[in-house]
Amino acid sequence: MSISSRANSLTPSLTLSIDSKAKAMKAEGIDICGFAAGEPDFDTPDHIKAACIEAINSGFTKYTPSSGIPELRTAISEKFSTDNKLDYKAHQIIVSNGAKQSCYNAILATCEPGDEVIIPAPYWLSYPEMVRLAGAEPVFVPTTEQSGWKMSAEDFENAMTPRTKMVILNSPGNPTGAVYTREELEKIVEVAAEEDILILSDEIYEKLTYDDAEHVSVASLSPEAYNLTITVNGFSKAYAMTGWRLGYLGAPDSIAKAIDSIQSHSTSNPNSFAQKGALAALKGDQQPVSDMRDEFNLRRDYMFDRLSKIPNVTAVKPLGAFYILANISRFSLTSQNFADRLLSKANVAVVPGIAFGDDRTVRFSYATSIDIIKTGLDRFEEFCRSV
Ligand SMILES: Cc1ncc(COP(=O)(O)O)c(C=O)c1O
Structure with missing residues (x-):
């Protein structure tokens, strides 16, 4: 069966592939700290x-x-x-x-x-x-x-x-x-x-x-x-x-x-x-929007503070959205390789920057609970020290 050149020109989604790996590990009962989410973790008001x-x-x-x-x-x-x-x-x-x-x-x-x-x-x-x-x-x-x-x-x-x-x-x-x-x-x-x-x-x-x-x-x-x-x-x-x-x-x-x-x-x-x-x-009431923003803000501060203290990792403090892009190029690994190892060795899911056209970085989402952020960053820090 022949597929159109239009469809063939597309790159498969790397976000989905890391996500499905993380989900498969979760299904096996492995405790994953997921930072790959692209959506708010709050419920619709x-x-x-x-x-x-x-x-x-x-x-x-x-x-x-x-x-x-x-x-x-x-x-x-x-x-x-x-x-x-x-x-x-x-x-x-x-x-x-x-x-x-x-x-x-x-x-x-x-x-x-x-x-x-x-x-x-x-x-x-x-x-x-x-x-x-x-x-x-x-x-x-x-x-x-x-x-x-x-x-x-x-x-x-x-x-x-x-x-x-x-x-x-x-x-x-x-x-x-x-x-x-x-x-x-x-x-x-x-x-x-x-x-x-x-x-x-x-x-x-x-x-x-x-x-x-x-x-x-x-x-x-x-x-x-x-x-x-x-x-x-x-x-x-x-x-x-x-x-x-x-x-x-x-x-x-x-x-x-x-x-x-x-x-x-x-x-x-x-x-x-x-x-x-x-x-x-x-x-309707816009209060839930600013409550969510305030919670994201707290998590952003915490995550940025932790990431910026990890040796060989650098990041720019984001002023919007709910992501931090961490530069991991000093580890001399491709972002895919880095993210794969991080997932299999430390049970932490991030998105490799190559998905966004930048192989020097991985993306952390802080659209997850502060407890998961704390545990996940402990694991990330230990992983970085051991690479
Ligand atoms: C920059 C950007 N634009 C658009 C979208 C898509 O949003 P929607 O859920 O409204 O399709 C996303 C979702 O991740 C996004 O990050």
């Missing part, structure tokens, strides 16, 4: 669940408009205006099955064979594969700890060619936890605007920023930025709703229309009653 259950019970179980129910699109429009100083009308908003689908739709609607898409590395592992699925080519801009894992406007400009169609920004970022400042974004936008390069701004970790870091929406920076940017966000990380599969984007009219069309012919509407839950998330 009760009022969100209740709204969804109420929707099911009242028969809200049929197709909805493919871009989402009008009241949710309106609530998202209000959220963009209040939180992000962004003026997206409801018709410019498309609700999808997760921010992942929003990103994919955005790339499919704008990129094609011959186009290049600039992606700062380390990156969220799905971006390059989405670009390849669209027939376009990812172009990576490596970043370093010294720059706080951030791409400068100059790095961006140097990576541009006449074929550059889009740049993908993800602040706060996975896997680095980096948060771009307003000034840094302004400079990047200036470069993009000179050549009319589209910006896919994935702001899914918006609500998780720490210390004095400020989340800035790229499209809010100027009219030029607004016209070039597709802003992606979702419910997974802010409201602990990963399994609900709900994300959204705001985009200039013509792009939103194209995305609407793609979605209507591929997946149709996101789940009807989940949308009612999402509406409750936006309209």
